[in-house]
Amino acid sequence: MQSTPASYTxxxxxxxxxxxxxxxxxxxxxxHAEDLVQETMLAAIEGLTRYSGTAQFDTWVYSILRHKLIDxxxxxxxxxxxxxxxxxxxxxxGMFNAKEHWNADAIPSHWHNPEDLHMRSHFxxxxxxxxxxxxxxxxxxxxxxxxMELETEEICDCLGISEQNCWTILHxxxxxxxxxxxxxxxxxxxxx
Amino acid sequence: MKSCKQASFLMSKxxxxxxxxxxxxxxxxxxxxxxxxxxxxxxxxxIHTLCQKRHIDTSIKDTDTTQ
Numbered sequence: 001m002q003s004t005p006a007s008y009t010x011x012x013x014x015x016x017x018x019x020x021x022x023x024x025x026x027x028x029x030x031x032h033a034e035d036l037v038q039e040t041m042l043a044a045i046e047g048l049t050r051y052s053g054t055a056q057f058d059t060w061v062y063s064i065l066r067h068k069l070i071d072x073x074x075x076x077x078x079x080x081x082x083x084x085x086x087x088x089x090x091x092x093x094g095m096f097n098a099k100e101h102w103n104a105d106a107i108p109s110h111w112h113n114p115e116d117l118h119m120r121s122h123f124x125x126x127x128x129x130x131x132x133x134x135x136x137x138x139x140x141x142x143x144x145x146x147x148m149e150l151e152t153e154e155i156c157d158c159l160g161i162s163e164q165n166c167w168t169i170l171h172x173x174x175x176x177x178x179x180x181x182x183x184x185x186x187x188x189x190x191x192x
Numbered sequence: 193m194k195s196c197k198q199a200s201f202l203m204s205k206x207x208x209x210x211x212x213x214x215x216x217x218x219x220x221x222x223x224x225x226x227x228x229x230x231x232x233x234x235x236x237x238x239i240h241t242l243c244q245k246r247h248i249d250t251s252i253k254d255t256d257t258t259q
Contacts, residue, residue, distance in 0.1 A: 109231070152208045174236050
């Protein structure tokens, strides 16, 4: 309980690159992204007395960053740059055949016990790798929707895209992420 | 009948917004007939709920009153 800022220094340093990668999804300007990460760390240090220790330290810091990013995105709205959709509009072609049925190597396998995975930090490492592997705008929209839990209506408003476009991007993101998680985690788990 | 690609679009869309009656019915019929899509549907839902749980105990609680 007597945790001091100093005792978390190593944790902070380990987290910094991950926080920056997560921030860069939403804030392309690196200098600005680094400032936001810095602010998050300062806020976390100031808030250490309130950190109960029940949540994992890194997810607690993420939640602070998440609030800061949502603030940032909402403020950016007026001066937003035109959201350029990713180049890979045909990104799902490899998964489906000409009749739009699953290709043999893309058929979903059965996942064993996905329910308890949120407790396993190694799963989230794979998850983050899969997320960052997506084209940047696809990853951006997915993170806004699933990790920051904004409604699609607000995402569209902030990014200046149509809801149809938003659903299309999320569809692509989810299927690619599904495939990546299956290869990176579930197939390995079932062989273990 | 809908293709798997179209069905997967609706599986994803229903995580973001309620489907229309027609969309919902045609997805259900497809899922009843297509094992691969049924698997995919439950996996997309798993990813959705896992992402929510990632933050479940991390929301900054208003515990300021204790100090």
